[in-house]
Amino acid sequence: MASFKLLYASFTLLALLSSSSFTLGYPGFNFGWGHGGGGGGVSRPIGGPRFSGLSPAFYSHSCPQANDIIVSVLKSAISKDPRMAASLLRLHFHDCFVQGCDASVLLDDHPTFVSEKKSVPNKNSLRGFEVIDEIKAKLEQACPETVSCADILALAARGSTVLSGGPNWELPLGRRDSKKASLSGSNNNIPPPNSTIQNLVTFFRRQGLNEVDLVSLSGAHTLGMARCTTFKQRLYNQNGNNQPDSTLERSYYHDLKAVCPKTGGDNNVSPLDLASPVTFDNTYFKLILSGKGLLTSDQVLLSGNVGKPMQLVKDFADDRALFFNHFARSMVKMGNVHPLTGNKGEVRKNCRRVN
Ligand code: HEM
Numbered sequence: 001m002a003s004f005k006l007l008y009a010s011f012t013l014l015a016l017l018s019s020s021s022f023t024l025g026y027p028g029f030n031f032g033w034g035h036g037g038g039g040g041g042v043s044r045p046i047g048g049p050r051f052s053g054l055s056p057a058f059y060s061h062s063c064p065q066a067n068d069i070i071v072s073v074l075k076s077a078i079s080k081d082p083r084m085a086a087s088l089l090r091l092h093f094h095d096c097f098v099q100g101c102d103a104s105v106l107l108d109d110h111p112t113f114v115s116e117k118k119s120v121p122n123k124n125s126l127r128g129f130e131v132i133d134e135i136k137a138k139l140e141q142a143c144p145e146t147v148s149c150a151d152i153l154a155l156a157a158r159g160s161t162v163l164s165g166g167p168n169w170e171l172p173l174g175r176r177d178s179k180k181a182s183l184s185g186s187n188n189n190i191p192p193p194n195s196t197i198q199n200l201v202t203f204f205r206r207q208g209l210n211e212v213d214l215v216s217l218s219g220a221h222t223l224g225m226a227r228c229t230t231f232k233q234r235l236y237n238q239n240g241n242n243q244p245d246s247t248l249e250r251s252y253y254h255d256l257k258a259v260c261p262k263t264g265g266d267n268n269v270s271p272l273d274l275a276s277p278v279t280f281d282n283t284y285f286k287l288i289l290s291g292k293g294l295l296t297s298d299q300v301l302l303s304g305n306v307g308k309p310m311q312l313v314k315d316f317a318d319d320r321a322l323f324f325n326h327f328a329r330s331m332v333k334m335g336n337v338h339p340l341t342g343n344k345g346e347v348r349k350n351c352r353r354v355n
């Protein structure tokens with residue numbers, strides 16, 4: 001725990017916001033974990049579902065400037081469009097929950113498969129593909145055929161978090177890119193916004209993630225926006241009785257109805273954290289405590305009356321540092337979900353296409 005506190009408190013600004021000589025996985029730089037008995041510098045992320053085969057030092061010889069290149073593209077993309085940090089963080093999640101973190105989400109249609117971009121959770125929703133293309137183009141110039149699209153997604157998610165004021169973490173790398181996508185996997189494995197708490201726990205467990213991961217990763221909703229269509233049910237017909245969700249705070253309910261009328265306006269958007277939608281902080285949890293979670297899946301972390309999630313929402317609302325520690329740990333864990341390593345998969349030259 002102490003090492004995590006130290007990690008983001010001391011290194012966030014130094015490591016990512018300045019373009020200092022810090023590079024990923026700098027050999028000999030001990031972040032406080034990952035030296036568990038290996039002795040040979042093999043890093044083992046704590047809490048991962050299983051040994052992932054990834055290592056923070058993966059590009060330290062082949063492309064030491066990878067993270068700096070990514071962060072510089074992120075900075076300009078986020079300054080042009082402040083929502084972009086949120087969109088890129090979400091891309092990594094939608095990648096990892098479908099066939100593992102293998103950049104399947106980035107593939108366009110192919111003669112042998114349909115793009116995941118067409119799934120119900122992704123269609124008219126996922127953003128940021130052009131930013132990933134720009135990063136990939138720059139990395140192909142600097143270090144051809146070296147940095148995978150799956151690692152770009154993981155690094156962009158971390159960079160977006162840090163640039164928004166959130167925690168930093170040591171990130172295991174070396175994922176390779178899939179040669180196929182799964183539309184049905186995308187439709188079936190990404191939890192819907194009207195999930196019950198039991199559904200959410202089940203979707204996360206399927207990925208090897210527990211209730212702590214569920215609550216901490218839901219804290220990503222401290223950033224970004226959601227379309228009316230994803231929360232409309234709560235305003236007009238939550239339980240099939242034409243009544244609003246009783247857990248919605250009254251004035252918030254009225255504000256949301258103005259954004260999201262009963263008919264039409266399905267693509268209107270509302271912030272997931274209405275207090276600070278472009279700052280990574282713990283207000284998301286404070287809002288849930290006051291009945292101002294936007295999605296059913298946000299509010300049920302508390303109102304679902306399941307002990308552990310409920311208590312964690314309160315703990316994270318009380319203690320930003322605790323949330324940051326857990327978010328960092330859970331992001332590493334999510335990033336370790338079923339990566340392709342060794343000679344499985346490939347390093348795509350263009351993230352939208354298999355080579
Ligand atoms: C717990 C289950 C989750 C559900 C049900 C869920 C659902 C959603 C929905 C419905 C939206 C709005 C999409 C739209 O309007 O088109 C959204 C946005 C977002 N989600 Fe989640 N999500 C979950 C977990 C996560 C996780 C684990 C992360 C990342 C670690 C994440 C990051 C985001 C971000 C950053 C946005 C805003 C994106 C933007 O503004 O472009 N979500 N989520």
Ligand SMILES: *[C@@H]1O[C@H](CO)[C@@H](O)[C@H](O)[C@H]1NC(C)=O
Binds near residue numbers: 192
């Ligand atoms: C969630 O939304 C889907 C699609 O609108 C709907 O078919 C389903 O019945 C809803 N589930 C719950 C629990 O309300």
